[in-house]
Amino acid sequence: MKNLIQKTLKVREIPVFLGLLIVVLITGTANPAFFTLSGFQDITLGVAVVATLAVAQTLVIVMKHIDLSVGSTIGFSAYLIGDASSKGHGFWYCMALALGLGLVVGAVNGYLVAYLKLPSLVVTLATLYIVRGLFNEIAGGNTITEDMVPKAINFMGLNTFFGIPYLFLVAVILMLVVGFIMKRLRPARDLYAIGSNLAAAELVGIPVARRVFLAFLATGAVSGLAGAVLLARFNTAAANSGNGLELSVVAACVVGGVAIAGGIGTVYGAVIGAVLLQAITMALGALGVPQFWQLTVNGILLIAAISLDRYLSTRVKPTSIMGTN
Amino acid sequence: MKKFTFGWDHGVTIFLVLTVVLGGFISEYFATIDNLSFVIQDIAEIAIIALAMSYLIIAGEIDLSVASILSLSSATIGFLFRNGTSFEMAIVGGLIVGLLCGLLNGYLVTVIGLPSLAVTIGTLALFRGLCYALLGNEPVNELPENWIVLGYENIPGTFLPWSTIPLVILAAIAWIVLHYTRIGRWTFAIGINAEAAKFSGIPVARMKLGLFAMTGLMSGVAGVVYTLRFASASPDGAVGYELGVIAAVLFGGVSIAGGIGTLWGVLAAVFALGAIRSVLQLIDFSANALLIVSGALLLISVVVPRAIEIAQSRRKSTFVTNK
Numbered sequence: 001m002k003n004l005i006q007k008t009l010k011v012r013e014i015p016v017f018l019g020l021l022i023v024v025l026i027t028g029t030a031n032p033a034f035f036t037l038s039g040f041q042d043i044t045l046g047v048a049v050v051a052t053l054a055v056a057q058t059l060v061i062v063m064k065h066i067d068l069s070v071g072s073t074i075g076f077s078a079y080l081i082g083d084a085s086s087k088g089h090g091f092w093y094c095m096a097l098a099l100g101l102g103l104v105v106g107a108v109n110g111y112l113v114a115y116l117k118l119p120s121l122v123v124t125l126a127t128l129y130i131v132r133g134l135f136n137e138i139a140g141g142n143t144i145t146e147d148m149v150p151k152a153i154n155f156m157g158l159n160t161f162f163g164i165p166y167l168f169l170v171a172v173i174l175m176l177v178v179g180f181i182m183k184r185l186r187p188a189r190d191l192y193a194i195g196s197n198l199a200a201a202e203l204v205g206i207p208v209a210r211r212v213f214l215a216f217l218a219t220g221a222v223s224g225l226a227g228a229v230l231l232a233r234f235n236t237a238a239a240n241s242g243n244g245l246e247l248s249v250v251a252a253c254v255v256g257g258v259a260i261a262g263g264i265g266t267v268y269g270a271v272i273g274a275v276l277l278q279a280i281t282m283a284l285g286a287l288g289v290p291q292f293w294q295l296t297v298n299g300i301l302l303i304a305a306i307s308l309d310r311y312l313s314t315r316v317k318p319t320s321i322m323g324t325n
Numbered sequence: 326m327k328k329f330t331f332g333w334d335h336g337v338t339i340f341l342v343l344t345v346v347l348g349g350f351i352s353e354y355f356a357t358i359d360n361l362s363f364v365i366q367d368i369a370e371i372a373i374i375a376l377a378m379s380y381l382i383i384a385g386e387i388d389l390s391v392a393s394i395l396s397l398s399s400a401t402i403g404f405l406f407r408n409g410t411s412f413e414m415a416i417v418g419g420l421i422v423g424l425l426c427g428l429l430n431g432y433l434v435t436v437i438g439l440p441s442l443a444v445t446i447g448t449l450a451l452f453r454g455l456c457y458a459l460l461g462n463e464p465v466n467e468l469p470e471n472w473i474v475l476g477y478e479n480i481p482g483t484f485l486p487w488s489t490i491p492l493v494i495l496a497a498i499a500w501i502v503l504h505y506t507r508i509g510r511w512t513f514a515i516g517i518n519a520e521a522a523k524f525s526g527i528p529v530a531r532m533k534l535g536l537f538a539m540t541g542l543m544s545g546v547a548g549v550v551y552t553l554r555f556a557s558a559s560p561d562g563a564v565g566y567e568l569g570v571i572a573a574v575l576f577g578g579v580s581i582a583g584g585i586g587t588l589w590g591v592l593a594a595v596f597a598l599g600a601i602r603s604v605l606q607l608i609d610f611s612a613n614a615l616l617i618v619s620g621a622l623l624l625i626s627v628v629v630p631r632a633i634e635i636a637q638s639r640r641k642s643t644f645v646t647n648k
Contacts, residue, residue, distance in 0.1 A: 066442070118627045119581045121387075121442070125568060126627075129620030136613035244565070247389075247446050260443045292457030292560075299451025306439050306447070 012257035013269040015308065020276045027283035034286045037163055047278035048167035049074070049230050053245065054252040054270040055175050056222035059182075059215045061253050064195040064262025065113060065120035067216065068246045070223040072131035073105045075242025077227025079135060081153065082144030082237050091150045098227045105131055106220015107213075114212035128246065136239045144237040157232030167229055171271065174222070179267045191215055195262030251298065252277055255305040277301065333578030333630065334590030341597040348600055352607040358484040360603060366554060368599035369488035370395065370547040370563070372592065374570045375577075376499040377543035379591045381536050382574055383503075385516040385583030386434060388537065389445040391544045392566035393452035394426040396559075398548025400456040403465030403558025412469050419552070420545045426452055427541015431534035441537075449567070456560035464559035468552070476553030488550050495543070500588045512536070516583030572619050573598055576626045598622070 028035040053070050060067045077098040084094045105127060112123045146154070156166040182188040190211045193201040202208050231237055250260075256273025258265025280301065281294045349356035374391050381388055398419040405415035426448070433444045475487040503509040514522040515529050523529045552558050577594030579586030598619060605614050 112624070112628070116628065116631055118631055122575055122581050122623060122627050125572065126620040126623035128568070129572070129616045129623065133613045133616030133618075133620060136616065137611060140611075247449065250443075250446055251450070254443050254446075260440050290457075290461075292454060292461070294454065295450045296454025296458060299447045299449070299454060302447035302450065303433060303439070303444060306443050307433075307437055310437060310439055 012264065012309075013266065013272055016256050016269060016272050016276055016305070020272060020279055023276065023279050023283050027279075027286050031286040034283065039282070039286070041160065041163070041165055043275065043279050043282050044168035045165040045233065046282065047274050048165065048171050049226065049233055050245070050248050050252050050278070051168075051171040051271045051274040052174055052226045052229050053223060053249040054256070054274045055171070055178050055267045056219040056226075057249050057253050058258050058265060058267045058270045059178070059188075059191060060120070060219050061250070061258050061260060062182075062195045062262060062265055063191050063212060063215055064198070065212070065216075066124065066250065066260075067109060067120065067219050068124040068250075069105055069109060069127040069131055070219065070249060071242040071245035072128050072135060073102055073220060073223040073242075074226050074230050074245060075237065075240070076131055076135035077101050077224045078231040078237040078241050079139050079144060079227075079239075081150065081227055081231055082148045083142075085150040086144070086148035091152050094150055095225065095228065098224045099221060100224070101227075102221045102224015103217060104220070105223070106217040109220060110213035110216030113216060114209040120216075132243075139239045142238070144231070146235045149231055149235055153228050153232045154235065156228075157235060167232055170229060175267050175271045182267060187211060187214070192263055195264075197263075248277070249274075251302050255302055257305075257309065259309065260306075273305075332587070332590070333626070334587045334593065337577055337590050337593040337597060341593045341600065344597050344600045344604070348604040348607075351604055354607055355604055360607075362479055362484050362486050364596075364599045364603050365489055365492070366486045367602065368595050369486070369492055369554070370551050371566065371569050371573060372492055372595045373495055373547045373550065374540070374544050374566070375573050375591050375595050376495055376588070377536070377540040378570050378574050379499070379577070379579050379586055379588055380503065380512050381540050382571075382579050382581060383516045383583060383586045384512045384533060384536055385519060386441040386533060386536070387445065387571070387581075388427075388430060388441065388540050389567045389571075390426065390430060390448040390452055391540060391547075391570055392563045393449045393456070394423050394541055394544035395548040395551055395566060396456050396562045396564075397426060397452045397459075398423040398545040399552040399558045399562055400459045400560055402549065402552050403468075404459040406468065406558075407465050412472055416549055419548055420542065423545015423548060424538055424542045427538040427544070428534070430541065431537030434537060435530040435534045453560075453564075456562075460558065460560045462560070464557050466557045468556055468558070473553055473556040476550075476556055488554070491546060491550065495546070496588070496592060503588050508532070513584055516585070518584075569598075569619070572623045576619075576622045578626065581627075 024034070033039060053074065057067060057070065080097050080101060081094040084097055085091075109120070109124055109127055112118045113120045156170070159166055161169055182191070190201065190206045193204070193206055194208055194211060198208065230242060234241075252274035253265065253270045254260055254273070255276060256265070256269035256271065258270050258273075277298055280297055284294050284297065285291065345356070354360055374395070378388065378391065401422045402412075402415045402419040405418045406412055410418065430441070430445055430448055433439050433448075434441045477486075479486055480489065503512065511522070511527045511532055514525070514527055515532060519529055551563060555562070573595045574586075574591050575581060576598070577586070577591030579591060601618055602615050605618070
């Protein structure tokens with residue numbers, strides 16, 4: 001029995017999940033409207049975009065890298081989808097465009113980080129700027145309005161599958177698929193090895209550069225496709241779409257136990273982290289706390305999560321901005 | 326006599342000169358005194374924060390919360406002034422808040438032992454949230470006239486805006502301390518190898534705490550400059566400035582891996598980016614072009630040194646160790 005408790009506590013996702021339960025229970029007790037179906041839908045719909053991106057970001061963070069360009073990519077992609085659709089192109093054409101954009105950004109990030117061995121923080125900060133700049137140049141002052149959104153995407157954003165918003169289902173399916181891959185398939189297991197000990201990973205013969213490249217490519221591809229999720233969620237896209245999203249995504253991962261120091265964490269944790277942050281935002285609203293406290297609470301939560309992690313782990317103090325292990 | 330070696334900072338300086346010369350050809354208005362005054366005003370906040378950020382990145386840490394600290398300092402000034410404090414004391418309050426924010430970051434990184442990248446993403450949200458908590462959604466616009474003239478007027482008899490004074494003084498201090506004092510050498514030593522620095526008797530934790538505190542204070546100073554420039558204290562000011570600061574510091578030749586950089590390079594980079602921004606505005610290019618240029622320069626600042634490194638290691642040996 002004691003063994004079981006110890007084992008359970010060692011699962012990194014458990015504390016976050018308990019935190020989520022506590023938030024939901026307290027809020028639900030104080031404001032029963034929170035427990036209703038629409039309360040559930042508010043949270044799940046609200047979290048879809050960040051959860052999707054958090055799944056992709058996990059691939060990168062476990063390798064002790066970071067991808068800051070996702071916010072620009074998803075915004076640009078959402079705009080491209082709407083723009084192409086309004087010009088009469090079909091759904092699949094739009095999605096191919098979104099995927100293409102994501103692959104290009106991912107390939108550039110991946111090439112620079114994996115093969116030229118440049119720091120991912122700098123590279124993806126640069127692509128954040130470049131993609132955003134290109135996006136704004138092309139979008140100008142235009143706004144994608146609801147009637148320009150492809151029918152299928154519009155439908156996904158507005159409807160639910162037995163009460164569960166389609167967009168949340170998309171995030172959950174992505175999470176399950178990536179979660180399975182990261183648990184079972186060698187190439188994805190290698191990402192953990194790269195993040196834990198790069199030198200050792202190279203010595204045991206892991207093709208590090210290829211793995212890093214593919215992980216960035218995958219993250220880019222998901223960010224591109226997720227443009228559809230962003231578009232479905234808001235039914236609109238303009239030059240500032242997705243601005244600043246990268247920090248929410250990294251925050252969700254970190255809160256969910258994906259260590260910024262690399263080598264640790266799962267996509268399940270990342271999604272639970274995203275849901276927790278969203279639930280707290282909603283909870284504050286339901287409890288009548290002014291909306292602006294939400295940022296403060298998110299910040300405190302992020303710091304609390306990494307402090308707890310630090311307290312629980314026996315790792316040495318970090319010596320770099322990404323931490324060390 | 327020290328042997329002259331061509332460094333990245335010289336490259337950035339040449340780039341700055343080229344930008345200014347080309348800018349003069351492209352737009353008649355660019356090389357005018359009015360425009361110079363405008364450019365200085367435009368870059369003052371980023372330059373002031375970049376001074377401190379250079380130390381922090383050279384020491385191997387980072388602070389993403391600087392724009393939120395800037396805004397919180399500005400919000401504090403607005404809040405105190407709205408509630409009847411004199412404007413002078415409100416400014417002092419804003420500076421103290423900046424210092425406290427920096428100390429909090431430093432405490433979390435050095436005492437609790439958390440990675441600064443994650444910590445300062447957290448405090449970025451935390452401090453921004455506090456801005457709204459202080460001011461709500463209402464900016465404070467009725468600031469005393471005798472102060473806000475400092476934000477838009479030049480120093481009498483010159484073409485320089487008032488923000489030149491803190492900028493020049495702080496830049497001079499930062500330069501001397503970084504390159505000519507023990508604290509500066511310690512900063513580099515910590516960035517090159519924190520462990521080794523510790524064993525050679527450098528108080529690493531205390532130094533880092535101090536650097537975070539200084540970054541907070543400088544962000545506070547930038548907050549004061551920002552408040553005066555826009556004659557307003559609002560909760561949503563300077564969003565995203567942190568990336569501009571970091572981009573300027575890195576383009577200025579400071580290595581994100583720590584241990585490398587010069588303050589001259591950073592200042593040249595800040596001015597070069599300001600000059601490019603001005604040229605693009607004068608020839609009616611959209612602000613988007615600036616985003617693209619900033620990103621491209623940032624990439625160049627890591628790709629070129631790396632390419633040189635690869636070329637040199639190919640010439641020297643066949644065994645290349647990867648970091």
